[in-house]
Amino acid sequence: MKYFSTLFGTVIKTTFMFIVYFFSGFIVKNNKRWSFGSWAGKKFRGNTKYLYNYVRSNCKEIEIFWISKSKTEHEKLLKKGINSVYAYSINGFIKISTSAVIFCTHGFVDTILCLTRNSILVQLGHMTFAIKNNSRKEILKKENLIKRIYYQLLLLYFFMRDINYGVYSSEFSKKNLKYPDKWYPKKPLVLGLPKSDYLYSLKMNKLDNKSERKILEKNIPKNEKVILFLPTRRKDKKFHIFNFGFSPEKISNFIEKNNCHFYISYHPTSKHENKNIYNLKNFNLIDFDGNTIDHVLNASDLLLTDYGSIFADYLIFDKPIIFTKFDHLTYLNDEGIKINYDDLPGPKVSDWDELLGEANKILYEADLFSDTRNNWKNKIYKNLDGNNCKRIAEYFKSHYLD
Secondary structure (H helix, E strand, C coil): CHHHHHHHHHHHHHHHHHHHHHHHCCCCCEEEEEEECCHHHCCCCHHHHHHHHHHHHHCCCCEEEEEECCHHHHHHHHHCCCCEEECCCHHHHHHHHCEEEEEECCHHHHCCHHHCCCCEEEECCCCCCCCECCCHHHHHCCCCHHHHHHHHHHCHHHHCCCCCEEEECCHHHHHHHCCCCCCCCCEEEECCCHHHHHHHHHHHCCCCCCCEEEECCEEEECCCCEEEEECCCCCCCCCCHHHCCCCHHHHHHHHHHHCCEEEECCCCCCCCCCCCCCCCCCEEECCCCCCHHHHHHHHCCEEEECCCCHHHHHHHHCCCEEEECCCHHHHHHHCCECCCHHHCCCCEECCHHHHHHHHHHHHHCCCCCHHHHHHHHHHHCCCCCCCHHHHHHHHHHHHHCC
16 A cells, blocks of 8 residues: 555656646756756765866856755855755746756756756766666666566656766766666766866875875874775665674784774765774774765775775775675675676775785785776776866857857
8 A cells, every 4th residue: 555655646746747847848048057966956065066166166157056955955055155056945946947057966866857848967977987787777677577667657757858968987987887778868978077176186186295194083194004995885784894704803903013094984875883883993983974085085095895986986096996795696686787896906805804814915015906907097087187177167168058
């Protein structure tokens, strides 16, 4: 009964949205008005954030605003000087329906889709390169027939329109991120991603003569290594990174012997108890938000990750990566991956003993994957020059600005 009522409500809502969408096409668009959204309108972050900041500083002739679907976030952004518009207000309806170009990271959910007929929708995305399967169509194939039909009906509004453009960092990345879903962007543009500009600037502005780094409020001497572990989310509710041979004694000895610092931050959508139950020195479980994590990447010396796209961001910093395939077979069955995992530019480990062994080798003995990482970086990034925002802005100004 619960599922039936949900589907009935969804069909009624979607029908109404299609009607509104049709009439929104008669609203005249303002070619000098661009809107930006991210993370379903709940966060000011990612590629659209960095492009918004660039356009605000360098394209004064364009009126820009940020789409907020959270009143709390909206008010917070206004206090920071961001031209935020609350999506579910009269002003929000007017601004969105008259925007000539709308930039997003997570597709349709970043704006109010039924107000966007004849607007240009540009997908900047929230990843540069994917290890795991990112096609909703392919993921649904793993569900039973009833669930597949149920979820397809819930997503009826996805068939309302197309995403006009997708922006990518290279031809290699474009092919990797392509998927067979209807809402895949119609026209790909290899212009580079705004977030890559920011990460590149962090790398280039790093002062070699600094004697220490800061992570949150903690100062860390430069001669002490920082190891950052960023596991991605799981469908498997029983999964926990400490289930694979984790030994508090061994990790404590490793940290003490090498005088290093461990930071673990779960995926922002993962549900977990973020508490350091082991109470180990320099072993930290912390939720880094999406804005802080960029700086932590820059400050760290080694990245540990499993199936997250974050490894592609880290390639910009020319530092080692270890890939943790703790639950590899389960993950393949639940999510699926789209590349050969063994080709990734770093050692692969199956438990904590292997992890500590490879970390010791790559940090304190010899980094044997430097050339492989460089090859991957050159394939993923066509233009790593800090000018991606400029290329994107110039493209859409030349095509859609009067």
